[in-house]
Structure formats: structure tokens, C-alpha cells
Amino acid sequence: MWTKIRSSLLALAAATLALAGPNCPPLGPVYEKPNNFNTSxxxxxxxxxxxxxxxxxxxxxxxxxxxxxxxxxxxxxxxxxxxxxxxxxxxxxxxxxxxxxxxxxxxxxxxxxxxxxxxxxxxxxxxxxxxxxxxAKWNDPITKYVPELAAAADGRAKRDPVANVPWDEVTIAALAGQLSGAIRDYGLMSEVTQEMNLTEAVSLGFPPLNSSDPMLPKCGEWPQCNRTEFFNGLLRAYPSFAPFTTPAYTNxxxxxxxxxxxxxxxxxxxxxxxxxxxxxxxxxxxxxxxxxxxxxxxxxxxxxxxxxxxxxxxxxxxxxxxxxxxxxxxxxxxxxxxxxxxxxxxxxxxxxxxxxxxxxxxxxxxxxxxxxxxxxxxxxxxxxxxxxxxxxxxxxxxxxxxxxxxxxxxxxxxxxxxxxxxxxxxxxxxxxxxxxxxxxxxREQADAKFAGQYIDEDAGANSSLRLTTQADRPGLGIEGWVSNGTDMQTIAVVLQGGYAPVNPSIRLYPTGLETARPDGSRRVAYKAVFEDLNLPARDPATSMFSTDCGTWVSFTGVTYGTQPLDQFVFEIDETGAVVSIENLALRSVMKKRR
Missing domain, CATH: 3.40.710.10 (DD-peptidase/beta-lactamase superfamily)
Structure with missing residues (x-):
């Protein structure tokens, strides 16, 4: 396979291909976060x-x-x-x-x-x-911290899961994420018998309830339930769902x-x-x-x-x-x-x-x-x-x-x-x-700050690239990327995909990785997405499992001496100006032309 790819690379090294299809960025910001609100x-x-x-x-x-x-x-x-x-x-x-x-x-x-x-x-x-x-405790069961629920987790839910919440399966995160399966409220905001008297409720089609019925809340909107009354009522209530089944809103x-x-x-x-x-x-x-x-x-x-x-x-x-x-x-x-x-x-x-x-x-x-x-x-x-x-x-x-x-x-x-x-x-x-x-x-801010020509002065014009932005595509676009006189744009996409020919596209996106120095200068890492725009677009209506936006699986897909080919690091000075861009795999630092 690699023999075929190498021969294809030699044929394509000098080729210039037009961009066509859509780009698929990673989740998250596609540019540096904006702060140019007055000038934008x-x-x-x-x-x-x-x-x-x-x-x-x-x-x-x-x-x-x-x-x-x-x-x-x-x-x-x-x-x-x-x-x-x-x-x-x-x-x-x-x-x-x-x-x-x-x-x-x-x-x-x-x-x-x-x-x-x-x-x-x-x-x-x-x-x-x-x-x-x-x-750190978010995966702990709530029974560890609430004794009323610990006492209730006595096997009742296992004997009758329809009628009892398995509180030992409910975690802190389940409560915060609306995944406990418990009822929305007890006695508050959803209890008809707290909103009207029993006679009015019966006139609306509800069955009569005896005032001594243990399921009839004696507290809620007024008088409000204390902690003992709340748990006495809550533990009698049927669950809505098993924990972690579906989000179900609970106060x-x-x-x-x-x-x-x-x-x-x-x-x-x-x-x-x-x-x-x-x-x-x-x-x-x-x-x-x-x-x-x-x-x-x-x-x-x-x-x-x-x-x-x-x-x-x-x-x-x-x-x-x-x-x-x-x-x-x-x-x-x-x-x-x-x-x-x-x-x-x-x-x-x-x-x-x-x-x-x-x-x-x-x-x-x-x-x-x-x-x-x-x-x-x-x-x-x-x-x-x-x-x-x-x-x-x-x-x-x-x-x-x-x-x-x-x-x-x-x-x-x-x-x-x-x-x-x-x-x-x-x-x-x-x-x-x-x-x-x-x-x-x-995008306006990124274009003003990052766009331009970058050259490795130690290698002359043999190693360089140009950064641009386009209104129709997300991220910083890499164009004319040359390493030691070789079309690295095509080679990067072919090496990652494992096939040729390709219609190469490379775009840079923020990683959230940054090193700040005492003098105010910074090193900021961006990740490149290598894409073949010849790949067919997928219609979600007819493509149940296949996708044209799965680039998240391909990051760091090509390394050289352990360093990733798709990782770039910007050097930014204390004034916020971009000084250079470095590709880690190529060990090449390209300075921005002023």
C-alpha cells in the first residue's frame, strides 16, 4: 500500500488542487475568542x-x-x-x-x-x-450523604421497582443532571390538592380522597413541609423513571x-x-x-x-x-x-x-x-x-x-x-x-492577527506557509505549505488518509493549550484538521451510520519522531502580536512577515 502512496505523492507533490467540499472542525471555538466588540x-x-x-x-x-x-x-x-x-x-x-x-x-x-x-x-x-x-464526589450515591435516603434503600426498590426509587443507584451527578428518575416536586407547584380543595378537585374529574389518606400531602405550598415531612412524602411517591434512563425535570x-x-x-x-x-x-x-x-x-x-x-x-x-x-x-x-x-x-x-x-x-x-x-x-x-x-x-x-x-x-x-x-x-x-x-x-479578529505569510528564515523560501480566513469556511486556512521545497499540504492529507489522490484542505483550530510567561508573551497551540474535500457529502436522511464529519477520530494521525504533524504552536509577544508559527513534527519555526 505504501509503495502506491509514495508513487502517488511524487506525482501529486507539485499539483495545485481547488478546494470544494465542506470542512469539519472539532467541537469548540474555531477562532481565538473575540474581544474586538467596539471595532468589529x-x-x-x-x-x-x-x-x-x-x-x-x-x-x-x-x-x-x-x-x-x-x-x-x-x-x-x-x-x-x-x-x-x-x-x-x-x-x-x-x-x-x-x-x-x-x-x-x-x-x-x-x-x-x-x-x-x-x-x-x-x-x-x-x-x-x-x-x-x-x-470529586459526583459519582457517589446520594445515600452516602442523606440518611433518610440511606434508610429507604433497604431493598424495597428491588422488590417493587415500579413503586420505589432505588436511591442507592442515584448519584450526586444524577440529581444535578436531572437523571434521578424521581418525581418533580412533593406538595409544591404540581400538587392539585394544594391548589384547590378536594371538592373542587372532584368537580374536575379527580376521584374523592379521604383526608386521612397517607398519600394526601398535609404540607407543601402552605404550610410548607419540613425535612421530615418532605422525606415521608417523597419516599411514598412512585418514581417517574429508572435512574439514568432519560432526563426528567425534578426540583x-x-x-x-x-x-x-x-x-x-x-x-x-x-x-x-x-x-x-x-x-x-x-x-x-x-x-x-x-x-x-x-x-x-x-x-x-x-x-x-x-x-x-x-x-x-x-x-x-x-x-x-x-x-x-x-x-x-x-x-x-x-x-x-x-x-x-x-x-x-x-x-x-x-x-x-x-x-x-x-x-x-x-x-x-x-x-x-x-x-x-x-x-x-x-x-x-x-x-x-x-x-x-x-x-x-x-x-x-x-x-x-x-x-x-x-x-x-x-x-x-x-x-x-x-x-x-x-x-x-x-x-x-x-x-x-x-x-x-x-x-x-x-473571524475578523483572527484575520487581523494571524493571517499572513510565515517563512522559516533558516531554510529560506523552501519552508513557508500562508494563513488566511474565509467567510465561507471555519478556522484559519493553511495555504501554500511547503517544507524543504515539498508540497506538505498534499503529503499531510495523503499520509493521514492512507490513499491518493486527494483534494487537500488544512485548517487550524484553537486547542485551549497555552503557556503564559511572566513578561506577557505566550505560546498558544492550534490543531490542524487534514481533510480530503473529494470525499462525498452525506445526507443524514439516508446515512444512518456513515458521516462526513468524523474528523475527531483522526487527530495526531501522523507523527514524526513522536511529534504530531497536525500540531502548530504560535509565539505571541507581550503586545499580543504574532511572531511565529512552529510545526512540531517538522521542527520548523516560521516567522511572520510584517
């Missing part, structure tokens, strides 16, 4: 477009929007020190304005206006765990997580959140419970109807909190920059726990994950967006993190009859404009 033409256009779209939204009183009774705040953020807030927008409904004599709380929304978060609180809960104890899991962390650390969960997140990040407008009304937006001026004062008791870790867009923006930046936990913990956290039945959706800890397609005419590229939404009373919330750009956005809304999915509808408006612009801004 793409970002300027996108933010102008977003301003126009939200201006129109604020005049829309249709049932899908109800701007007349819904107030909201939006903040787009990044980890860039120069541009931590990329965009902000606030709308105050007339019913909450200063001209309304019944208004309670703030009369004009801004970055510090406090809203209720609902289930967005779960992000604080999981981050408190990670900051306090890391994720009970986050209440249990808080009990477990209290057992491990010997401190109250609220105190741990305060010392791990609220104080280090200086979140002055974030409250675990009982936020002051004068800081809040309270639709209709009715605290009770808005559920401003309603507390979830021991289920607080699942959805009780209050915050502002400026504080949630700071939280998002802290997560993306690993300000509270080691970077490797963040990378593990921002990964799926499980996929869902929707092709572009998954579930994390406790993220909802959307796979956003970034359209390239000649490339396959998805961006994983990690989000957490919440709803409680008159309030809805949404935090979206885009790790590929170290950016994200937060939406907090409040309305007397807030439209369903109001938070996600606004997110569609923001995301449709933001994500393509972030990708374009990153």
Missing part, C-alpha cells in the same frame, strides 16, 4: 439590528408579547476586561412606571432592578457545590443536593452560597430569600399576586432566588472565566450529562443545552449554548452561556400575565443577531 463591523451591525428589533418589541401589545404589562431587562456580556457589558436594554411596562399611583417597587427598570429567578436559582446551587466541594433533586452538601460541610446551604458566590462576586442585588420590595419590579403593584414574598422553604435551592441582570451577568462572567472553581472543573461542568429526544438539545448540570448551527457555506459548525431558565409567579428568567466566545446574555422579565416562553422568545431575538456576529467578530 459585524458586531456594530448586529447591535444596531438588535436595538431596532427590541424597539419594535416594546411597542408590541399582542398576546405573544404584551409589552404593555411586561417589564424586562437584558444584558449581553463577555469576559473581556475592556468590554464586560456588550449591550444592555431595559423596558418598563406602563403599569410599573412612575405615572402609575399603584406601583410598588422600582418605577423604572435598570441593571440593578431585582426580579425573581425561579429555576435559574439552580445554577447558584450547583456552583455552590462545586466551589465548596468540587466534583426535589436540588433540595436533596442542599441537604447532602450541608451534611458534608456542616454548614447551612444559605451560608455556603453567601461565602462561595455572593460575597466573592460582590452580588449586592442577589438574594437567597426575602428580597426587599423597594429594589424589585412588582407587576401590578400586588406583591401577593406576583408571588414576590412567597418562599419555597427547604426547596429554596431549586427556585427561590432573586437577582438583577447586572448580577447575573457577573455570575456568567465568573463561570466562563473560572473565577470560583478551577478551569478543568468548569470544562467538565459545561458538558452534557445526557442528550434529549430532540436532535439539537441536551441536558447538563442543570443546564439546558441547545446546539446552534452557525451557517458556513462550506463548513459544518455548531455552537453549544448552555442555558438555564426559570419561572415563578409573575416572573421569568434566562441565562445563556456561549463558551465558544466567552460571552453570553441574561434576560429577566416580569408581567401580570406574562406570555408563555417570554424568556425564550426574547432569547430568539437576541441570539439570532448575536451568535452570527460573535462568529464574524472572531
Amino acid at each position: 463591523s459585524a458586531m456594530k451591525a448586529a447591535l444596531a439590528n438588535l436595538t431596532a428589533a427590541l424597539t419594535a418589541w416594546d411597542q408590541n401589545n399582542s398576546s405573544a408579547v404584551r409589552a404593555d404589562i411586561t417589564s424586562y431587562s437584558i444584558e449581553v456580556f463577555s469576559t473581556s476586561k475592556d468590554h464586560p457589558v456588550i449591550f444592555s436594554w431595559h423596558h418598563t411596562a406602563p403599569s410599573n412606571s412612575s405615572t402609575n399611583s399603584t406601583a410598588v417597587g422600582v418605577s423604572k427598570t435598570d441593571g440593578d432592578t431585582v426580579y425573581r429567578l425561579g429555576s435559574l436559582s439552580k445554577i447558584f446551587t450547583v456552583l455552590t457545590w462545586l466551589a465548596q466541594d468540587g466534583d 426535589t433533586g436540588f433540595q436533596i443536593l442542599a441537604y447532602a452538601l450541608e451534611s458534608i460541610k456542616g454548614k447551612s446551604f444559605e451560608a455556603m452560597m453567601q461565602e462561595s458566590i455572593l460575597e466573592p462576586l460582590g452580588l449586592k442585588h442577589t438574594y437567597y430569600r426575602n428580597a426587599p420590595a423597594e429594589e424589585g419590579i412588582i407587576p401590578g403593584g400586588n406583591r401577593k399576586a406576583a408571588e414576590w414574598d412567597y418562599q419555597l422553604g427547604d426547596e429554596d435551592p431549586a427556585g427561590n432566588m432573586y437577582s438583577s441582570v447586572s448580577d447575573i451577568s457577573a455570575l456568567g462572567r465568573a463561570i466562563l472565566s473560572s473565577a470560583l472553581v478551577p478551569p478543568v472543573v468548569t470544562r467538565r461542568w459545561l458538558k452534557p450529562a445526557v442528550m434529549s429526544s430532540e436532535l439539537i438539545a441536551g441536558v447538563g448540570y442543570p443546564w439546558g443545552i441547545r446546539r446552534v448551527v452557525v451557517p458556513y457555506a462550506n463548513g459544518k459548525r455548531v455552537v453549544d449554548a448552555f442555558n438555564k431558565a426559570g419561572n415563578i409567579g409573575y416572573y421569568s428568567s434566562l441565562l445563556v452561556l456561549l463558551p465558544d466566545y466567552d460571552a453570553g446574555f441574561v434576560i429577566l422579565a416580569a408581567g401580570e400575565a406574562i406570555p408563555g416562553n417570554n424568556n425564550f422568545n426574547l432569547a430568539d431575538v437576541v441570539g439570532a443577531r448575536l451568535v452570527p456576529a460573535l462568529e464574524a467578530a472572531a
Whole structure:
């Protein structure tokens, strides 16, 4: 075989082939993460477009929007020190304005206006765990830390799996990742008998229940369950699924997580959140419970109807909190920059726990994950967006993190009859404009910084390459790569694929590997993807198992003296300028021509 390949290489060494098919990058950013928000033409256009779209939204009183009774705040953020807030927008409904004599709380929304978060609180809960104890225990069974569940794991589930959760099979990660299979709530937010009296329930078609029935919750919304009552009820409830079968949303899991962390650390969960997140990040407008009304937006001026004062008791870790867009923006930046936990913990956290039945959706800890397609005419590229939404009373919330750009956005809304999915509808408006612009801004920045001719001065023009970017393809393109006078572009693709002829394409992508020096200079590694663009495209509708995007299996497919041919390292000086690029296998350092 190699005899045939060698002869093909000799014939192809001087050939120049036109690029044709799509490129398939690895998962993750395809350029250096952007920070050129003020100078990027793409970002300027996108933010102008977003301003126009939200201006129109604020005049829309249709049932899908109800701007007349819904107030909201939006903040787009990044980890860039120069541009931590990329965009902000606030709308105050007339019913909450200063001209309304019944208004309670703030009369004009801004970055510090406090809203209720609902289930967005779960992000604080999981981050408190990670900051306090890391994720080393995440595969431990929950029975190790919660004695009520340990006592329940006595074989009942084995005798009757339909009726009992096998708690000794449920791990910390299963609870954080919505994979425990346990019920959503006990007595709260889903219990009909807590929402109405038994006579009303029977009139809706439910069967009569005896008030002494042990399955009838005696606590929940009011009076709220204490820990003993909660477990007495929870352990009587049927499971929804076997553990690790499918994501099934549970608030009970986050209440249990808080009990477990209290057992491990010997401190109250609220105190741990305060010392791990609220104080280090200086979140002055974030409250675990009982936020002051004068800081809040309270639709209709009715605290009770808005559920401003309603507390979830021991289920607080699942959805009780209050915050502002400026504080949630700071939280998002802290997560993306690993300000509270080691970077490797963040990378593990921002990964799926499980996929869902929707092709572009998954579930994390406790993220909802959307796979956003970034359209390239000649490339396959998805961006994983990690989000957490919440709803409680008159309030809805949404935090979206885009790790590929170290950016994200937060939406907090409040309305007397807030439209369903109001938070996600606004997110569609923001995301449709933001994500393509972030990708374009990153490409603009990469082109200005990396594109150009690189030459190994020790070897003369015999060893060189050119880097470019193209709007229709992801990543940095390598063109004219010559090593000792040989067309390395073709040779690299043929050596990796094991066949010839080929239509070679080589593109570079960030690896996350970087060495920072005390003087501010850096060594930054990029991985090349060697592709034959002659390979046929695959139609997912007719290709059940075959793929045209499996490049992840081919990394470091060719080595020379142990060093990978597909690994390149940039030398970047203290000013941020690119000095050179080195190919590890070829031991060749090529300096950038100024």
C-alpha cells in the first residue's frame, strides 16, 4: 500500500488542487475568542439590528408579547476586561412606571432592578457545590450523604421497582443532571390538592380522597413541609423513571443536593452560597430569600399576586432566588472565566450529562443545552449554548452561556400575565443577531492577527506557509505549505488518509493549550484538521451510520519522531502580536512577515 502512496505523492507533490467540499472542525471555538466588540463591523451591525428589533418589541401589545404589562431587562456580556457589558436594554411596562399611583417597587427598570429567578436559582446551587466541594464526589450515591435516603434503600426498590426509587443507584451527578428518575416536586407547584380543595378537585374529574389518606400531602405550598415531612412524602411517591434512563425535570433533586452538601460541610446551604458566590462576586442585588420590595419590579403593584414574598422553604435551592441582570451577568462572567472553581472543573461542568429526544438539545448540570448551527457555506459548525431558565409567579428568567466566545446574555422579565416562553422568545431575538456576529467578530479578529505569510528564515523560501480566513469556511486556512521545497499540504492529507489522490484542505483550530510567561508573551497551540474535500457529502436522511464529519477520530494521525504533524504552536509577544508559527513534527519555526 505504501509503495502506491509514495508513487502517488511524487506525482501529486507539485499539483495545485481547488478546494470544494465542506470542512469539519472539532467541537469548540474555531477562532481565538473575540474581544474586538467596539471595532468589529459585524458586531456594530448586529447591535444596531438588535436595538431596532427590541424597539419594535416594546411597542408590541399582542398576546405573544404584551409589552404593555411586561417589564424586562437584558444584558449581553463577555469576559473581556475592556468590554464586560456588550449591550444592555431595559423596558418598563406602563403599569410599573412612575405615572402609575399603584406601583410598588422600582418605577423604572435598570441593571440593578431585582426580579425573581425561579429555576435559574439552580445554577447558584450547583456552583455552590462545586466551589465548596468540587466534583470529586459526583459519582457517589446520594445515600452516602442523606440518611433518610440511606434508610429507604433497604431493598424495597428491588422488590417493587415500579413503586420505589432505588436511591442507592442515584448519584450526586444524577440529581444535578436531572437523571434521578424521581418525581418533580412533593406538595409544591404540581400538587392539585394544594391548589384547590378536594371538592373542587372532584368537580374536575379527580376521584374523592379521604383526608386521612397517607398519600394526601398535609404540607407543601402552605404550610410548607419540613425535612421530615418532605422525606415521608417523597419516599411514598412512585418514581417517574429508572435512574439514568432519560432526563426528567425534578426540583426535589436540588433540595436533596442542599441537604447532602450541608451534611458534608456542616454548614447551612444559605451560608455556603453567601461565602462561595455572593460575597466573592460582590452580588449586592442577589438574594437567597426575602428580597426587599423597594429594589424589585412588582407587576401590578400586588406583591401577593406576583408571588414576590412567597418562599419555597427547604426547596429554596431549586427556585427561590432573586437577582438583577447586572448580577447575573457577573455570575456568567465568573463561570466562563473560572473565577470560583478551577478551569478543568468548569470544562467538565459545561458538558452534557445526557442528550434529549430532540436532535439539537441536551441536558447538563442543570443546564439546558441547545446546539446552534452557525451557517458556513462550506463548513459544518455548531455552537453549544448552555442555558438555564426559570419561572415563578409573575416572573421569568434566562441565562445563556456561549463558551465558544466567552460571552453570553441574561434576560429577566416580569408581567401580570406574562406570555408563555417570554424568556425564550426574547432569547430568539437576541441570539439570532448575536451568535452570527460573535462568529464574524472572531473571524475578523483572527484575520487581523494571524493571517499572513510565515517563512522559516533558516531554510529560506523552501519552508513557508500562508494563513488566511474565509467567510465561507471555519478556522484559519493553511495555504501554500511547503517544507524543504515539498508540497506538505498534499503529503499531510495523503499520509493521514492512507490513499491518493486527494483534494487537500488544512485548517487550524484553537486547542485551549497555552503557556503564559511572566513578561506577557505566550505560546498558544492550534490543531490542524487534514481533510480530503473529494470525499462525498452525506445526507443524514439516508446515512444512518456513515458521516462526513468524523474528523475527531483522526487527530495526531501522523507523527514524526513522536511529534504530531497536525500540531502548530504560535509565539505571541507581550503586545499580543504574532511572531511565529512552529510545526512540531517538522521542527520548523516560521516567522511572520510584517
